[in-house]
Amino acid sequence: QDPHAKKDEL
């Protein structure tokens, strides 16, 4: 799974 896909914080 791409660890970047779920990053939602600024």
Place this chain on the structure above:
Amino acid sequence: MNLFRLVADLMHLVSIFILLLKMQKTRSVAGRCSRISFKTQALYATVFLTRYTDLFANFQSLYNTTMKVFFIASSLYIVFLMKFKFKATNDPRLDTFKAQYVVGGAAALALIVNYAFTVQEVLWTFSIYLEAVAILPQLFMLTKTGEAEVITTHYLFALGTYRGLYLVNWIYRYWTEYYVDWIVWIAGAVQTGLYCDFFYIYFTKVLKGAKFELP
């Protein structure tokens, strides 16, 4: 999104507006040192440019995208103002923190400790580590001059509050959605820790109307 994170992001916005306001004010007293570290501002621009490489690929929400665009644009604008427009008011003799060491350190650590060894992920990790220490040139400058203008202390207070509220947000997210992000947590804790001394003086002196002076 929770209230802690929303207020944190808004405090981050406030800090940028305070800085822009201060720079407008500085223009009217050209020649006087602005006491804003160019190195810190350049580091923040680097942080945003390396963190938001997913700007077009990873859409979270309109809020998320708008904020990303604003942080990139405003940080570049501030660097531009300091480098070209208000160059005369910027005194490099006070801005002597060795920024290349923290950039190198953050880059080396990002290559070793990351979630995935891809270009985007290493750049993102680098931005997290770099943000944790990006305020150091500014704090170093403050220590060197031993005093700060009130507006500069408000800027630092807004930035410190933004970081502090992110800590609360992570605790809240851990309990409500089992959100875990060790890299961000540890870097964030270090970053917030850097503000402790500043907060102490801000609360004991600036809020009581006294000048920000180091003992």
